[in-house]
Amino acid sequence: MVKISKLRIGNVKLENPLCLAPMLGVNCTAFRLMCHNYGAGLVYSPMIHSVGLVKAERNRDVWIDFVKEEKPIAIQIVGNDPKMMVESLPYIEPYADIIDLNFGCPDKDILGQKMGAFFSKHPEQMSKLINAVVSATDKPVTAKIRIGWDSQHLNQANAAKIVEDAGAAAIAIHGRTTKQRYSGNANWDAIKQVKDKVEIPVIGNGDIRTAGDARQMMEKTGCDGVMIGRSAMGNPYLFKRCEALLMKNKRLPDPTTEQKGNELLEFIELYHKIQKKVKFPELKQHAMWFCTGAKAAADKRRAIMRVKDEKKLMAVIRKEFKI
Ligand SMILES: Cc1cc2nc3c(=O)[nH]c(=O)nc-3n(C[C@H](O)[C@H](O)[C@H](O)COP(=O)(O)O)c2cc1C
Structure with missing residues (x-):
């Protein structure tokens, strides 16, 4: 039986270790709030482009769509220029409990801009970005990474250590390579290797479809929190089921x-x-x-x-x- 201790990220204490994954095009305010109401201990915003936040005044108003009822929230930014990332902070800090940095987006456009999962090939380059953001804010800073560029180049433990040494308060690890994008199975052994390598809290991500999966991920990898993406779409009730199983050892029935x-x-x-x-x-x-x-x-x-x-x-x- 997995032991659940309350997850703490910097000075932010979560009610439970269940996180709604950042999802662009999915995590609108209402969806985040519903997941929160149904038991998610932490919700993530979709990724927001740091340069866009600084320069695109009109879009900024669309992206900054946060309400106090959904707290605690991790607001995620993506970028590759420490100066821009720091300059984007004042726009999100008033709403964010945690600032999350995206090092896992495999989209062509993002990779082309040398952002997101580009860093799975160059993990050492994450340091200066994390450092800059950590030095510029009082909020806990976290990072979301993948397990490597492709199956020949798994580097998750090394990358996680870089993230920790740069001052991050926690790390979320998606158990797929950049080349895999969203296909194939998530590699939970690789998540366990991250947990074994670092002291900061580790949030495991990939292929959690049921409450039983959430419990198994915690048991198999020893991770401190779990992050649910696609299986939460149209299914905030999954958080209720996970919470019941993990926190009360109760199985809730399938929804009618x-x-x-x-x-x-x-x-x-x-x-x-x-x-x-x-x-x-x-x-x-x-x-x-x-x-x-x-x-x-x-x-x-x-x-x-x-x-x-x-x-x-x-x-x-x-x-x-x-x-
Ligand atoms: C539609 C969609 C949008 C996503 N947007 C983001 C994003 O903005 N930032 C991010 O870090 N990951 C993003 N992801 C990846 C998810 O956060 C998560 O890592 C991935 O879906 C694996 O988890 P799952 O197997 O539970 O779906 C997205 C995934 C999907 C399917």
Whole structure:
């Protein structure tokens, strides 16, 4: 049985070790808040480009979309210029409990700018960025990395030590290489090697689909926290299930279709209440994700895909989920 101690990152104490992974295009304010309400101990913002924060005034207003109810939150920035990263801090510090640095994004565009997972090839270069940010803020600074560039070049333990020595308060490790992007299995042995190498808290990430997986990841790797990405999409209830199993040793049942429908309605209500700007395509996308786990999910998704406005979306949801 895994022993869960309360995860502490710098001066930030988490209620539990369950983290919502940073996900661009997914983690809108309402989704983060719902995951928080359903038991996530820490939510991450999507990555925000540090240069964009400093220079793109109009977009800044769109990205800075944080509310106090979702705290504690880790706000993630990506970049490769220490000066720009430091200059971006004043825009996020008022909202962030933790500043997270992205060293794991495998997107072509980001790699082309020598950012994100570019550092999985050049881990020593992370030092100056982490150092600069740590020196410029009182908030705990964390880093999210991958296990290496490709399967021939796994360097996660070395990279984690670099992150620790540069002053980071914790490290999140996605158990895939940059070349793998999001495919194949996450390598939990590699996560264990990181845990064995560093003293700072380690948050394991990759392939947690169930509460049982969360518990197994902690047991197998010894990691201090777990981070859930894709399996949380349309499924904040996963955090309730993980919390029940990890903290109370209780197994919660699979959600019923009616429950999925009600959770979707709860999300839509929250979205309208909290989101700075209502974007129908975003709402519709979340609605499709919430179908996963319901009966005849593919039919439900197809019906939702066809709707063109919110009135029709609500009618389809009520019909499809029989609520
Ligand atoms: C749609 C999507 C967007 C993502 N955006 C980010 C991001 O902004 N920053 C980041 O560090 N990782 C990002 N990731 C990676 C996730 O945080 C996570 O590391 C990855 O999905 C593996 O976890 P999982 O197996 O639980 O999905 C993203 C992943 C997905 C699927």
